Amino acid sequence: MATLPNRKRIWGWMFFDWAQQPYATLGLTFIFAPYFAAVATDALVAQGTDLDTAKVGAQTLWSSAQTIGGLVIAFTAPFLGAWADASGRKRPWILLFSLIAILCAGLLWNLTPDGASLMLMLAAFWVGYVCSEIAFNLNNAFLPDLGTAEEVGRISGTATAFGYWGGVLSLFVMLLFFAENETGTTLIKLAPAFGLDPENREGTRFVGPFIAIWFAVFLIPFILWSRDNPAVKRNRPGFNQVLSELWVSICRVGKKPSTRAFLLSSLFYRDALTALYAYGGIYARQVLDWQTIQIGVFGIIAAIAAAVISWIGGIADQRLGPKPVIATCIWVLIAVGSVIVGMSRVHVFGIPLPEGSPIPDILFxxxxxxxxxxxxxLYSASRSLMVRHTDPEHPGEAFGLFAFVGKATAFLAPALITVFGILTQSNQLAFLPVIFLLLLGLFLLRWVQPDGETSA
Incomplete structure (x- = not known):
């Protein structure tokens, strides 16, 4: 890590986190998702659906699309990882999927308040998000080349923190200059920049082009400084060859108890985490009746906490190892899930609140x-623990499987949220499956060796 070229490679690798982060921060969680939920709810009400049912219907629509997106990521990531390993080239695939993601983000401008293009924009978002995640997973496969097993925890934590700071900055810019509240002004009481029309929610709709511009500009350091490993022989593998090697890899993992336990554990807790990310903003909108600006402030708090704690987690990872960091984070998320299930605008764990009480807002x-x-x-430490379970000759394949198990049941949390939402007609009780998934992941973690198979 001491040489300048390697520092540049690390910075190039970290800048991909920075470039891609607004897709999650602005798109999946704090700006586009709540706006989509509001537009979808209004569209359903206009069709004659009562308000409460429309809110659940909007959440169900989003969760169904997320289920499909998760399945696509799950079943393409291992193959693409194996292909990248076999060909010796990851950068071209990363750039291709990044380009598709950028183009799809730009299209999100077309989600107008009347919901005329609702389904098309839902598809555009999830196609773009899937492509950005595939590119991100391939970028993860560079991590084992960037440092020793002891160093990658700190590198991973620093990169995650760096990416979240990008999310903080992008969210600040959106809230200060673009996203409008119900009065048509931004967080600092300005009209949306560039003469965007607040009546047509053009400030909020600018989130799509903003993500696209951000992604394209900050992808440049990655393009300049990241390189495929020159020691890996480049070739053009056949489709059958890649499938054969992937199957061998899956069988090999099946014979490694610690790796198997880790992948199964992360399958469940990462699925639950993705659900918390995806529905946090929607929950705030549908249950607490927050507006875009308030959700954005919530996002800034979350992103700053993520940046700071990810960096601290990276230091803890280097000193204690990633497994204790993962276990601690899961317990925190279980507590959060319990609060979400037990809280509404009018009560907290069954205790009635006076009208207008700020307690639900403070808790959230x-x-x-x-x-x-x-x-x-949690994600940073998981990425670090995966490195400890990775065959150094097949990093793309390993992280492809890592992505696969992170998405193989990606349909599970959204589907369970959908089912519980329909059965209970409650946005809060719909989150019960998230707690169950976290507990299952924590239980399986007990069989994971902290230093990989070598410590088994």
């Missing part, structure tokens, strides 16, 4: 900080 701000902080440190 705290939950936002916990989700951001624990979630950032």
């Amino acid at each position: 701000y705290i939950c936002g900080a916990a989700i951001g902080g624990a979630g950032g440190a």
Whole structure:
């Protein structure tokens, strides 16, 4: 890590986190998702659906699309990882999927308040998000080349923190200059920049082009400084060859008890974490009746907590190892899930609140900080623990499987949220499956060796 070229490679690798982060921060969680939920709810009400049912219907629509997106990521990531390993080239694939993601983000401008293009924009978002996640997973496969097993925890934590600071900055810019509240002004009481029309929600709709511009500009350091490993022989593998090697890899993992336990554990807790990210903003909108600006402030708190705690988590990872960091983060998220299930605008765990009580708002701000902080440190430590279970000759394949198990049941949390939402007609009780998934992941973690198979 001491040489300048390697520092540049690390910075190039970290800048991908910075470039891609607004897709999650602005798109999946704090700006586009709540706006989509509001537009979808209004569209359903206009069709004659009562308001409460429309809110659940909007959440169900989003969760169904997320289920499909998760399945696509799950079943393409291992193959693409194996292909990248076999060909010796990851950068071209990363750039291709990044380009598709950028183009799809730009299209999100077309989600107008009347919901005329609702389904098309839902598809555009999730196609773009899927492509950005595939590119991100391939970028993860560079991590084992950037440092020793002891160093990658700190590198991963620093990169995650750096990415979240990008999310903080992008969210600040959107809230200060673009996203309008119900009065048509931004957080600092300005009209949306560039003469954007607040009546048509053009400030909020600018989130799509903003993500696209951000992604394209900050992808440049990655393009300049990241390189495929020159020691890996480049070739053009056949489709059958890649499938054969992927199957061998899956069988090999099946014979490694610690790796198997880790992948199964992360399958469940990462699925639950993704659900918390995806529905945090929607929950704030549908249950607490927050507006765009308030959700954005919530997002800033969560992103700052994520940046700071991810960095601290990286230091803890280097000193204690990633497994204790993961276990601690899961317990924090279980506590958050319990608060979400037990809280509404009118009560907290069954205790009635006076009208207009600020307690639900305060609690959810705290939950936002916990989700951001624990979630950032959890992913960073998981990425570090995966390195300890990775065959150095097949990093793309390993992280492809890592992505696969992170998405293989990606349909599970959204589907369970959908089912519980329909059965209970409650946005809060719909989150019960998230707690169950976290507990299952924590239980399976007990069989994971902290230093990989070598410590088994």
